[in-house]
Amino acid sequence: MERPRHRPVARMAFALGLLLALPGPGLISATLAQSLTEQQSDAQKAYDDALNRFKQVLAERRNQINSKQPLPNLPGQALYLARVDMISTYKDLTDALxxxxxxxNKFGLPPAYFDADAEPLVDEYSKLFGIMEAPPAGAQDSATPFKDVVELAVAIARAKGLDAADAEAAGRISLGLFFAETNGKQNVGNARSNTYKGSLQTGPSEDRIGRKKWAAIKPAIGRFDPQLIARDDKEEARAGDLDHRFNHWTAVRDGLMNAHAELFPQIPSIVRTLKNPIDQMKFFELIQIVPTPTRSALNSGNLLAYRISDPRIMRYLRNNSIFAFGKADRARTSATFRDIMDAMWLFNKKFERALAEYEALKAKKS
Incomplete structure (x- = not known):
């Protein structure tokens, strides 16, 4: 059958018409440039708006505190969300431009996420949280808060069978937890939660579990460290009917026993895998944030490559400032534990302070 001869001609005419209808190379470039400029402009506006909102929330809370007005329930939540939005929109801006x-910046935050010009705002943010999270009346401080954390952790680790070096690693790691949870402040409240309180930010049920586990291990510790047990008896008597989360000693003791102490026997293998002391602290902080997948990762035999893809767990991580900033980070649907620990940069300064305090304690002891 003979093919119609007009088809190629029609196709050629159509193609020529389409080519003529398209803008020239210069117009295409100009269009793309205009689109990119609009994207950058939108990102700049989003950051400016977020920065202004952060300033407004800071000013509102400062005015309420200075004028002794009643604060809303969870007064730190609006501050926290405004800070997250400021950092997130800045990351979107630097991605676009x-x-x-x-x-x-002095906080050690990645410059792509934080404009150093905003340092005074974050200083004010910290001051406001310091006021809102002040310990309640009657809270029982310790004169040696850092030493307490290390000595309790070392004693627990020794009772779990660790040698002296690995028990010291438990002490160092636990001091990191104290700084991660409260910036090294004793007996603090929580401006973002009505549940978690005290030096290790535990809930009532966690404190009860920790006290029960401490009672079980206490005789073993008494056999090699009767002096520590004498201190413990003194603090128990001092606390009396007080919420044990507001006695620094008992709060740390029960917090460590609740979740972290059961992993102390695995510290030798953890330290072999995570040679950086800050990574070791990050791992134990993840026991605080997402305990079940963190234990699964440890038991997998390939801790750093273990991948999290459960949306609920990813949400918990974001609620704790991990993958929380910027569209690209928040779009992640999964992450390995190496990815997660690398994304915990907001904790780095806290852990560096903990290491410095630990080294100071060691120097004083020696």
Missing amino acids: PSKIGRP
Whole structure:
């Protein structure tokens, strides 16, 4: 059958018409440039708006505190969300316009996520949280809060069968937990939660579980460290009917026993896998944040490559400032434990302070 001869001609005419209808190379480039400029402009506006909201929330809370007005329930939540939004929109801005990445900042945050010009705002944020999370009347401080954390952790680790070196690692790691949870402040409240309180930010049920586990291990510790048990008896008597989360000693003791002590026997293998002391602290902080998948990762035999993809767990991580900032990070649907620990940069300064305090304690002891 003979093919119609007009088809190629029609196709050629159509193609020529389409080509003529398209803008020239210069117009295409101009269109793309205009679109990119709009994207950058939108990102700049989003950051400016978020920065202004953060300033407004800070000013509102400061005014309420200074004028002794009653604060709303969970007064830190609005501050926290405004800070997250400020950091998130800045990351979106630097993704759209890398030239906006500025100088290093005193908090050690990646410059792509934080504009150093906003340092005074974060200083005010910390001051406000310090006021809102002040320990309640009657809270029982310790004169040696850092030493307490290390000595309790070392004693627990020794009772779990660790040698001296690995028991010291438990002490160092536990001091990191104290700084991660409260910046090294004793007996604090929580401006974002009505549940978690005290030096290790435990809930009532966690405290009860920790006290029960401590009672079981206490005789073993007494056999090699009667002095520590004498201190414990003194603190128990001092606490009396007080919520044990507001006596620094008992709060740390029960917090460690609740969740972390059961993993102390695995510290030798954890330290072999995670040679960086800050990574070791991050791992135990993840026991605080997402305990079940963290234990699963440890038991998998390939801790750093173990992948989390449960949306609920990813949400818990974001609620604790991990993958929380910027569209790209928040779009992640999974992450390995190496990815997770790398994303815990907001904790780095806290853990560095903990290491410095630990080294100071060691120097004083020696």
